[in-house]
Amino acid sequence: MxxxxxxxxxxxxxxxxxxxxxxxxxxxxxxxxARQGDRGEVIDVRRGMFGARNGGDTSxxxxxxxxxxxxxxxxxxxxxxxxxxADELEGALEEQGIVPENAIERTVVDRGELTFHIxxxxxxxxxxxxxxxxxLRFELCTxxxxxxxxxxxxxxxxxxxxxxxxxxxxxxxxxVSAPDAxxxxxxxxxxxxxxxxxxxxxxxxxxxxxxxxxxxxxIIMPDDWQGFPQRKDYPLGGIPVEYKGAxxxxxxxxxxxx
Amino acid sequence: xxxxTHAPAGVRETTEGTVYDVTGGDWDxxxxxxxxxxxxxxxxxxxxxxxxxxxxxxLILEIDGExxxxxxxxxxxxxxxxxxxxxxxxxxxxxxxxxxxxxLTPFFNEAAYCLGVERLLGIEDQVPERxxxxxxxxxxxxxxxxxxxxxxTGGMELGATTVMIFGFRDRELVxxxxxxxxxxxxxxxxxxxxxxxxxxxPGAVDALREFIKKMRKNLPEYDALCTGSxxxxxxxxxxxxxxxxxxxxxxxxGPILRSAGLPHDLRKAQPYCGYETYDFxxxxxxxxxxxxxxxxxxxxxxxxLRIIEQCVDRLEPGPVMVADKKIAWPAQLALGPDxxxxxxxxxxxxxxxxxxxxxxxxxxxxxxxxxPPGEAYTAVESPKGELGVHVVSDxxxxxYRVHFRDPSFTNLQSMAAMCEGGQVADVIVxxxxxxxxxxxxxx
Numbered sequence: 001m002x003x004x005x006x007x008x009x010x011x012x013x014x015x016x017x018x019x020x021x022x023x024x025x026x027x028x029x030x031x032x033x034a035r036q037g038d039r040g041e042v043i044d045v046r047r048g049m050f051g052a053r054n055g056g057d058t059s060x061x062x063x064x065x066x067x068x069x070x071x072x073x074x075x076x077x078x079x080x081x082x083x084x085x086a087d088e089l090e091g092a093l094e095e096q097g098i099v100p101e102n103a104i105e106r107t108v109v110d111r112g113e114l115t116f117h118i119x120x121x122x123x124x125x126x127x128x129x130x131x132x133x134x135x136l137r138f139e140l141c142t143x144x145x146x147x148x149x150x151x152x153x154x155x156x157x158x159x160x161x162x163x164x165x166x167x168x169x170x171x172x173x174x175x176v177s178a179p180d181a182x183x184x185x186x187x188x189x190x191x192x193x194x195x196x197x198x199x200x201x202x203x204x205x206x207x208x209x210x211x212x213x214x215x216x217x218x219i220i221m222p223d224d225w226q227g228f229p230q231r232k233d234y235p236l237g238g239i240p241v242e243y244k245g246a247x248x249x250x251x252x253x254x255x256x257x258x
Numbered sequence: 259x260x261x262x263t264h265a266p267a268g269v270r271e272t273t274e275g276t277v278y279d280v281t282g283g284d285w286d287x288x289x290x291x292x293x294x295x296x297x298x299x300x301x302x303x304x305x306x307x308x309x310x311x312x313x314x315x316x317l318i319l320e321i322d323g324e325x326x327x328x329x330x331x332x333x334x335x336x337x338x339x340x341x342x343x344x345x346x347x348x349x350x351x352x353x354x355x356x357x358x359x360x361x362l363t364p365f366f367n368e369a370a371y372c373l374g375v376e377r378l379l380g381i382e383d384q385v386p387e388r389x390x391x392x393x394x395x396x397x398x399x400x401x402x403x404x405x406x407x408x409x410x411t412g413g414m415e416l417g418a419t420t421v422m423i424f425g426f427r428d429r430e431l432v433x434x435x436x437x438x439x440x441x442x443x444x445x446x447x448x449x450x451x452x453x454x455x456x457x458x459x460p461g462a463v464d465a466l467r468e469f470i471k472k473m474r475k476n477l478p479e480y481d482a483l484c485t486g487s488x489x490x491x492x493x494x495x496x497x498x499x500x501x502x503x504x505x506x507x508x509x510x511x512g513p514i515l516r517s518a519g520l521p522h523d524l525r526k527a528q529p530y531c532g533y534e535t536y537d538f539x540x541x542x543x544x545x546x547x548x549x550x551x552x553x554x555x556x557x558x559x560x561x562x563l564r565i566i567e568q569c570v571d572r573l574e575p576g577p578v579m580v581a582d583k584k585i586a587w588p589a590q591l592a593l594g595p596d597x598x599x600x601x602x603x604x605x606x607x608x609x610x611x612x613x614x615x616x617x618x619x620x621x622x623x624x625x626x627x628x629x630p631p632g633e634a635y636t637a638v639e640s641p642k643g644e645l646g647v648h649v650v651s652d653x654x655x656x657x658y659r660v661h662f663r664d665p666s667f668t669n670l671q672s673m674a675a676m677c678e679g680g681q682v683a684d685v686i687v688x689x690x691x692x693x694x695x696x697x698x699x700x701x
Contacts, residue, residue: 068652145648145661194509220334251346
């Protein structure tokens with residue numbers, strides 16, 4: 001029990017420091033070997049376990065620190081047709097007078113999927129290029145999916161697009177981020193009209209405003225709804241339920257593993 | 259609660275307080291326009307409670323006599339917050355939620371979700387062969403039952419009640435098989451990350467062979483009833499017209515896209531669960547209309563029967579769950595007097611003889627397994643089109659975000675393009691040919 005309230009000492013050890021030093025504890029404890037998975041984009045640092053915040057920590061779990069890292073940028077070659085698509089896209093952007101590095105923040109290859117992180121101002125141009133260039137020809141956009149990373153400061157809201165090329169039988173992902181303080185992303189409805197409802201849905205659930213959308217209104221929730229339900233700071237709701245004599249808390253009040 | 263303030267369109271401040279415009283957006287313009295024009299043009303709300311709207315779909319039609327001049331769909335009446343709820347359950351519990359999205363295609367929802375989780379876990383190649391065969395088998399059975407509902411309800415909306423009776427009669431055969439295999443007629447949660455909840459029971463193979471025989475006999479009845487019927491053709495031909503350019507622009511997939519002549523089918527283009535090893539064809543027509551979609555659904559059911567037959571032939575004994583005990587549910591399920599539950603042998607083992615097994619069981623059931631951080635997009639060809647799942651993990655025991663790209667949602671957008679300029683009665687035919695299921699649209 002002596003380690004019960006040892007704040008962070010165990011955590012740093014267990015966490016290690018990244019070889020690229022991108023973690024919040026980077027630079028300290030250089031003697032600890034880098035663990036696999038220490039590379040990547042840090043989106044959050046979680047402390048403790050079970051979500052317990054108040055009361056004395058008698059378990060020692062309160063000292064746990066877990067850094068959440070999403071897969072980071074990949075280096076060339078990406079493999080397979082990924083390089084071809086990346087080359088074509090960069091070439092086509094250069095032809096239009098756009099420096100590819102300014103439009104494409106980074107390229108991630110993970111689990112056999114190719115993701116381009118696009119700077120939001122350039123999204124419509126990139127989407128149009130991907131659709132119209134014969135060598136790219138991503139005709140089908142499967143809509144947009146929002147993701148909320150409240151701890152990733154300045155990049156809280158993500159809009160994720162999956163584009164399918166029926167001609168070349170390929171699938172890529174575009175990811176755009178916007179800060180919570182300025183939740184604006186350009187609409188690509190004029191490139192992919194199918195995104196009309198999808199962008200309304202993402203607006204409805206995340207509050208992401210798609211500039212240029214013809215009629216950005218709520219689509220699933222009632223028009224007078226307050227708040228954006230899929231955001232992480234929006235509670236799930238629910239009431240405690242009695243089951244066999246015990247009170248079972250609402251799902252978002254139950255113990256969870258951080 | 260969010261602090262961002264983006265007021266929805268159509269907000270007015272009055273002395274009584276804030277008044278929200280229930281329709282909002284471009285509707286104000288439309289309503290103002292209609293108010294100015296002559297009395298012949300009216301706006302009609304069809305639904306949300308209307309027998310031909312497949313659940314709670316609200317169609318807002320501006321009509322001029324019998325002609326629809328503008329059409330819009332109002333959705334959201336069946337929103338249940340499944341995607342939000344998933345973020346508060348373990349990865350395994352997720353199947354119980356997703357199976358309820360499009361309730362007519364439960365196995366496709368489960369399979370697409372589980373393929374996503376498996377890709378995140380990196381165990382796609384470890385799923386046993388038998389589990390894949392049973393997944394394909396269940397999905398193809400599901401394709402038949404979904405198409406049967408599409409044809410049956412579509413027929414009923416035309417007044418062809420015999421088609422409805424036949425369709426539901428045959429769907430019952432499929433539901434009996436579901437009940438035999440999974441224990442439930444719907445909401446199965448049978449496909450799990452890593453494999454299946456359990457193996458198929460004894461007697462299922464015989465029942466499947468019997469079913470194939472029966473369906474081979476029953477399917478021609480739809481041809482005899484509908485395909486050549488002058489009344490049926492008169493109602494369906496050239497109705498709900500959407501050509502290839504329209505399909506591509508609106509992202510329509512499935513029978514709608516194939517009725518425009520493009521043989522795009524994810525089972526062939528991006529095979530999953532071993533579809534590349536099955537012998538079947540992707541039918542297309544180039545009529546772009548409701549009649550073509552009806553013919554396609556009939557043909558797809560015949561092709562599904564072919565696949566089911568091949569599945570039954572290649573069922574070899576073996577495991578139906580990955581070998582990794584950190585992922586596979588430890589308890590073999592067994593049928594007890596009070597229904598399906600943990601097998602008594604397993605309970606006896608963990609409670610009486612092995613404390614480690616008890617700890618392992620407890621950890622896996624209450625905590626679940628951790629999934630490495632990252633995101634994945636997996637898609638399956640559901641009876642309605644591309645059913646895509648975007649899953650995001652933050653390395654925890656629960657999904658960080660799951661988004662379903664439900665084909666009904668996307669396809670329903672094409673309703674306006676199909677209906678404007680047509681007659682009110684044809685709206686029903688066009689919507690029936692889209693085959694939207696509001697459980698999937700609203701989730």
